[in-house]
Amino acid sequence: MRLLKTVITALLVFTILPLTWSAPASPQFTAEDYLYEAWFKVEAADLMGLGASQLAVLGRDYTESQLSVKLLTWEEGKLTTYWESPNLSKEGPALLAAGRPLPSGQPALIILTQDQLYLYTYENENIILVSQFKHTLSPYELSVADLDGDGQDELLIVRVGERLPTFEERVVEVYRLTAEGLVKMGSSPFLGNIRCLTAGDLDGDGLAEVVTDAGLSTRSGVFTLLDWDPVKAELVPRFQEKNLLSNMAFGMTITTDASEPLLYTADGWGRLNHFRLENNEFNPATDYLTFPNGLVAVATGDLNGDGQRELITVGHPNNLFIVGLI
Numbered sequence: 033m034r035l036l037k038t039v040i041t042a043l044l045v046f047t048i049l050p051l052t053w054s055a056p057a058s059p060q061f062t063a064e065d066y067l068y069e070a071w072f073k074v075e076a077a078d079l080m081g082l083g084a085s086q087l088a089v090l091g092r093d094y095t096e097s098q099l100s101v102k103l104l105t106w107e108e109g110k111l112t113t114y115w116e117s118p119n120l121s122k123e124g125p126a127l128l129a130a131g132r133p134l135p136s137g138q139p140a141l142i143i144l145t146q147d148q149l150y151l152y153t154y155e156n157e158n159i160i161l162v163s164q165f166k167h168t169l170s171p172y173e174l175s176v177a178d179l180d181g182d183g184q185d186e187l188l189i190v191r192v193g194e195r196l197p198t199f200e201e202r203v204v205e206v207y208r209l210t211a212e213g214l215v216k217m218g219s220s221p222f223l224g225n226i227r228c229l230t231a232g233d234l235d236g237d238g239l240a241e242v243v244t245d246a247g248l249s250t251r252s253g254v255f256t257l258l259d260w261d262p263v264k265a266e267l268v269p270r271f272q273e274k275n276l277l278s279n280m281a282f283g284m285t286i287t288t289d290a291s292e293p294l295l296y297t298a299d300g301w302g303r304l305n306h307f308r309l310e311n312n313e314f315n316p317a318t319d320y321l322t323f324p325n326g327l328v329a330v331a332t333g334d335l336n337g338d339g340q341r342e343l344i345t346v347g348h349p350n351n352l353f354i355v356g357l358i
């Protein structure tokens with residue numbers, strides 16, 4: 033009897049304990065079945081110089097064979113579509129990132145399809161295609177960040193390093209955008225089957241780190257944090273952490289301009305975690321938020337320009353949640 037009681041108590045403790053670390057999200061703005069049949073990526077950036085972030089969304093409509101990027105502005109409590117890219121469905125899958133890859137430091141949208149790279153900026157009240165060229169990279173994931181601190185973002189592209197019978201060894205390659213196109217600066221070692229990638233300055237030294245999640249199917253995998261070594265021209269792993277999440281990260285982002293840099297992960301179980309980097313470990317910064325759908329993407333930005341960041345996340349397949357918007 034006592035043993036049974038102990039077992040029950042232990043079960044209660046272990047089932048209740050994780051719950052103390054979760055909190056159901058109460059989004060200030062929700063849009064269900066919105067804009068596309070499926071969303072793949074969302075980025076928040078002030079492309080238009082409004083003093084507030086716009087949302088860039090990569091999504092697909094299967095019935096209309098439409099794959100595109102839309103730019104949304106936040107006005108008077110709702111989102112409005114300001115611009116849409118041409119249909120990219122013949123070049124898919126496509127990848128999207130927002131950053132400052134140009135020497136001018138101008139914010140830009142980067143769309144990388146399986147055939148072309150497109151670079152868009154905002155000029156004279158229009159979104160302009162400033163660069164477009166063909167490539168043969170077969171990219172799997174894309175992120176941008178300033179790895180060497182020169183003020184210009186590098187493009188970080190996940191590619192296949194080696195195809196093995198049961199999985200692919202993938203690598204992160206580092207590219208600089210020039211007038212001639214993409215120039216390769218270096219690469220990471222094999223990191224396993226990379227499923228998700230982000231980059232940003234998590235330790236506040238002015239140089240961005242790269243974070244990858246690798247593993248099989250959608251199961252919990254291995255997180256790797258990498259630093260750029262300019263002498264070796266390599267991305268060098270600093271540490272790895274297993275089972276950080278209960279499920280694969282479908283979306284990740286790093287916020288660097290808040291009070292402390294944070295890594296946000298959005299997983300297939302509908303959990304939004306935030307981690308801080310401490311002594312070569314990712315430690316939960318606060319309770320994780322739970323959402324009704326598995327999450328596919330996450331971004332942070334100040335949509336209403338009040339100086340406070342909002343958390344923008346996407347529930348499978350096309351539900352938008354904005355948390356922290358007043």
Ligand SMILES: [Ca+2]
Nearest residue numbers: 178180182184
């Ligand atoms: Ca740079």
Ligand SMILES: [Ca+2]
Nearest residue numbers: 233235237239
């Ligand atoms: Ca850093």
Ligand SMILES: [Ca+2]
Nearest residue numbers: 334336338340
């Ligand atoms: Ca805000």
